[in-house]
Amino acid sequence: MSRYTQQTVVSKTNWLTDKLFSVTVTRDPDFSFLPGQFARLGLCVGDQQASNADAPPSPNEWRAYSMVSRPDANELEFYSVVVPDGKFSPALARLQVGEPLWIDKTVFGFLTLERFVDGEDLWLVATGTGLSAYLSMLRDPGTWTRFKRIILLHGVRNATELAYQDELIALTQRSANQGAQFIYLPVTSQEPLTCDLSPCIQPQRLNAARLTTLLVNGELEQRVGVALEPIRSRIMLCGNPAMVTEMRGLLSERGFAPGRRGVAGNLAVENYW
Numbered sequence: 001m002s003r004y005t006q007q008t009v010v011s012k013t014n015w016l017t018d019k020l021f022s023v024t025v026t027r028d029p030d031f032s033f034l035p036g037q038f039a040r041l042g043l044c045v046g047d048q049q050a051s052n053a054d055a056p057p058s059p060n061e062w063r064a065y066s067m068v069s070r071p072d073a074n075e076l077e078f079y080s081v082v083v084p085d086g087k088f089s090p091a092l093a094r095l096q097v098g099e100p101l102w103i104d105k106t107v108f109g110f111l112t113l114e115r116f117v118d119g120e121d122l123w124l125v126a127t128g129t130g131l132s133a134y135l136s137m138l139r140d141p142g143t144w145t146r147f148k149r150i151i152l153l154h155g156v157r158n159a160t161e162l163a164y165q166d167e168l169i170a171l172t173q174r175s176a177n178q179g180a181q182f183i184y185l186p187v188t189s190q191e192p193l194t195c196d197l198s199p200c201i202q203p204q205r206l207n208a209a210r211l212t213t214l215l216v217n218g219e220l221e222q223r224v225g226v227a228l229e230p231i232r233s234r235i236m237l238c239g240n241p242a243m244v245t246e247m248r249g250l251l252s253e254r255g256f257a258p259g260r261r262g263v264a265g266n267l268a269v270e271n272y273w
């Protein structure tokens with residue numbers, strides 16, 4: 001029996017030409033996952049197919065991708081960067097509606113809310129496409145019943161890379177009805193950002209910075225308007241491994257630690273490369 005299924009692209013969204021896009025594909029009815037988990041996606045890349053013209057296509061490159069969709073969605077959505085010299089992401093970006101994408105039947109990953117005991121505040125910290133895993137959580141109604149506040153920090157280079165922003169802004173406005181307050185804080189590292197979102201009361205021009213710098217100088221909590229405290233905060237880190245390592249070090253000095261030996265922690269992390 002095959003370890004993967006063949007699915008079909010049903011739609012694509014271009015967020016930033018040659019850099020950021022999403023792809024939505026059909027879903028196998030037996031494929032189930034928790035928000036924050038990832039799948040292995042397969043593609044036929046290179047001239048492998050040309051040399052076996054009569055054989056049915058079979059994937060030869062596989063990469064991990066977090067599910068963006070809510071867990072009960074009929075289709076599966078993935079959000080991707082295009083790594084210019086990458087083997088996989090440019091081929092994924094070229095896929096057209098109707099073309100096949102293969103998905104491993106096994107799901108992976110521990111960046112899930114099951115890692116935490118309930119707390120007051122859930123902090124979701126992403127750089128770049130690390131946002132993917134959190135979108136699934138935010139789209140899942142179950143997430144909203146567990147915390148009083150959900151805070152999403154999204155660090156990108158430029159404002160043009162703030163994908164899914166309309167959905168996230170709409171969520172800040174709707175969140176009171178969902179059971180928890182939602183605070184969305186985009187942060188740009190290469191240019192200042194004009195911010196007229198929650199938690200900014202007046203539109204503000206925010207200096208360019210990395211999330212780590214803002215945590216160290218206290219501006220992160222100031223911009224969010226909430227203190228990050230180990231007793232009541234649960235925090236996830238996802239995306240660039242250098243960010244994850246640095247942030248994890250800073251948080252450990254403040255009393256945050258992953259769970260171990262069956263004891264739930266207040267920190268969970270996922271590296272994207």
Ligand SMILES: Cc1cc2nc3c(=O)[nH]c(=O)nc-3n(C[C@H](O)[C@H](O)[C@H](O)COP(=O)(O)OP(=O)(O)OC[C@H]3O[C@@H](n4cnc5c(N)ncnc54)[C@H](O)[C@@H]3O)c2cc1C
Pocket residue numbers: 038063064065066067078079080081082083085086087088089090109128129130132133270271272273
């Ligand atoms: C658990 C897990 C979940 C992942 N989920 C996603 C996801 O939801 N969306 C996504 O775009 N990627 C995700 N990735 C990364 C993805 O698996 C591929 O690495 C990526 O698509 C690039 O593939 P590639 O063959 O083009 O380049 P690769 O040869 O795989 O990577 C080359 C280099 O590109 C850079 N790079 C790789 N991935 C990224 C990225 N996401 N953002 C910025 N720089 C990157 C790194 O410097 C890396 O060394 C995930 C990785 C892991 C381990």
Ligand SMILES: NC(=O)c1ccc[n+]([C@@H]2O[C@H](COP(=O)([O-])OP(=O)(O)OC[C@H]3O[C@@H](n4cnc5c(N)ncnc54)[C@H](OP(=O)(O)O)[C@@H]3O)[C@@H](O)[C@H]2O)c1
Pocket residue numbers: 081082083084085127128129155156157188189190210211212239240242243244246
């Ligand atoms: N967009 C571009 O201009 C550009 C340029 C070169 C390459 N690329 C390609 O784009 C891919 C990168 O994609 P990306 O921009 O989404 O991801 P990224 O490089 O991980 O950057 C996303 C965000 O993470 C920040 N960051 C990086 N290291 C950090 C650390 N140690 N601590 C805290 N924050 C940190 C970056 O800040 P900084 O901006 O300060 O690094 C940026 O704000 C690469 O694979 C490359 O192929 C893009």
